[in-house]
Amino acid sequence: MIGVMKAFLQKQRPFPLLPSPSFVVLLFLLALLPRLLALGKYITPDELNWVHRSVLLHQALGQRQWAETLTTGHPGVMTTWLGALGIQMQLWLRPSDQAAYEWITHLAWLAPENTAAFPQLATFLSAGRIAVALANSLGLVFIFKLARRLVDSRLAAGFVLLLALDPFVAGLSGLLHVDGLMTTFTTISLLALAVAFNVQSQGTTNQENLRSSALIRVPIWKRREEWWLTAVSGAAAGCAILTKSAALTLVPFVALAFGVALVVFRGRWQKLVRLGLVWLLAMLGIQFLLLPALWTSPVGTYQTIIGTIFHETEEVLPRTFFMGSYAQSHGAAFYLVALLYRLNPVVFVGLLLGAWFGVRRKWRVGWWQRPYRWLAIGWPVFFMVVLCLATKKYDRYLLPALPMLFLLGVLGWGVLLRQRPSWTRRITLAGALVTLIYLATAVPYLLNAYNPLLGGTLSAKYVMPMGWGEAVSASAQWLAEQPDAAEKTAGVGNGPAFAPFFPGKTILQNGEYVREADFNVITLANLQAAHFRYLPCEQQNVIHCVRYDGEAQAWIEINENPTQVEIPWEPQGITLGENVRVLATGTIYQLFQLDIFIRWQLLQSVDGRFNVQIRLLDENGQEWSQVEMPLLNEVYFYPENWQPDEQPVWRYPLALPPGLPPATYRVELTLFAADSGAQLPVLAEDGRFAGVVQNVTEVEITLPPLRQPAPLGLPDAPQPLLDGDLLFLGQANLPESALTAGSLSLDLFWQAAAVLPDNLQLQFWAGDTLLAERPLSRFSSGQWQ
16 A cells, blocks of 8 residues: 555656656766867867866876976866876877877977967867866766755756756856866855754754664764765865865855854854864865875965965956956956846846745745855855955856855745745746757857846847857868968967967967968957947958857958068077077067067087076166076977977067167177076187177167156156156166165156256265266256157
8 A cells, every 4th residue: 555655646746757866867967968068169268278287287196296286376276187187088098199298298388379389288178178077067966966955856956957057157167177166166065064054953863863773774974964064065165275266265154154053053062163173174184185286385385376366466457348348357346247147047037036035025934044045145145245356357257156046046936836836847847948948049159148138148248248269269160161271370369269270370469470360360359349349240351250149259351461570680600508509680670569589599409498588778788678588499398399400480579668768779698507597608600709698689769759657657646846847757666686886777757847957967865875976867858858
């Protein structure tokens, strides 16, 4: 009789599949498939950086160089672990890719201008993406297991299915990047903590009953369930922090959550304190396990990670588009607007329903005593407030806040269905249909999905920054199909997204050298930067438009008369040290920049490395500009990895400071041994010693007159002198130190507001001692304009 009743009830359940292993497998596959859609379709700007870092980690692990396993301060450890795992699997399955791997290991560093490196790095991108997609899909299965402990199985299923099929979440979770992995680990950490609190709130009555039963043998992990769950939460938080330093936000939030738990669960403070220590130890323990750099230098490693956070807050940010403004920084409204545009429409309506029922008090009494609810509400608010404090803002940064909002949205629908149970099947089917349509309309460019309730892409292009390499990659694929593509040159703003798909030469759209390009790629982001002042499709030189999501996303322009930049070479024939030869030098003068080209050659193979220093000096020996960098070839290899008889040409850009006086300047070259810092001797063609500094060329420079102080970038307001006739604009940064009996150079900026007296002088004093008296400038002050 009991068996018959059980079978009958099973048939009456609306969703009999949910508790079965079949649903878990289905969930994993549904999560994995959209996360693999980016394979071979497009490359985002940052992913090839993560391939390079994964290669560095793989190399460090193979050589047991533990200190080198921290490849960046982000720190991106979980991303590089998965990338390295994917690389190893690919090398096992396809040994021919070992050559590309070795090529990558020779890179001094990865620079945006080194477009030749991007096709090599792209060799291993798909392997890394698959590893990340598998990890995030498995994470969703674990999230479902935890969510079932907190809410009804149907709500838990709806929650994870929305996460699995949401275009924005799935799109970022399938990239070799940090945001998707951080989101997965953060969600696991918060849900595991919520389940631990939930077990704690129920007390120990059930466990005592189970232990007292002679017929039931309770596993040891079940008896101490809250301890294991807390440890899982801490370990997941540690993985999130290892993925991205922004996850450090979890530490104060979890501390705040334990503080709230002390108030809600009064009388259990001792156990909560011990649980907090377990969480902290698990978080630190997993970090020491997965980051070998902590084994050799724990303090230095954490300083690097934390220092990266402060460095990013101080760095000069690229300008981005938001609500008609193209600026380096946007206000706190950015993330609120981005959230509205990136929310799944089903979740968006669910949140509105939840808020409506909350105002009408339709939530069950005592809902606030359920830990997962105040964790789900508190985390998105807390995290987004922290995000708003940072100057660097991108919509993908808010991804870790979304899963808890998805859970709240599902709970909002749950309250409605509790009020109207007869609507359950219809609303479930309608929600599934909307979710699938929303996903299908974004395929294959999932990151281009925007909330259709706010107008989707049609309105988002006037509000949010558009595109993350998708249109650039599509343009490269179209050009690759054209005749003689391998002999062509294309100018783009996003080299990593373009070069792996284009067989020709890729150059960046900056400086004079873009004139060499046969094609130029313009994207929707370029139009946003120009405030939509022109329509590329209406221009005669546009040969193709890339369209998807109902919008033109990129335009390919043809350059009918590409101009090859000619370098005026001057033969040199000098040798620096015993092995490095300078064959020729060339100079190209651009506005506010002087490009020095040097053609190098090794007389024989070398093991050492060298630093090149180039200085711009006036006739008095005053230095006005300098560049110093390692000696490299065009693909950023050190000399030890150069090919025999190779003659690489390198461009050294000398920035010309605004206000540079018109005069004849000389360019000097010095080569240093990287290990000792010693200057290498300059040997003439006959072998005669010619000093340690080589005069490369002399050049006449005349910059446009500086009428406004803004280009100088001085922080302070001008100070009027001589009754306002002379303005002291400011000074360049002082050197950190000066040698005794040496000289100290000061760069002072002035502006005449009226006709000045002739030969004005400056006096420099140290206390009562006059150090020096110098003219205001090389030109008599009476001749200033």
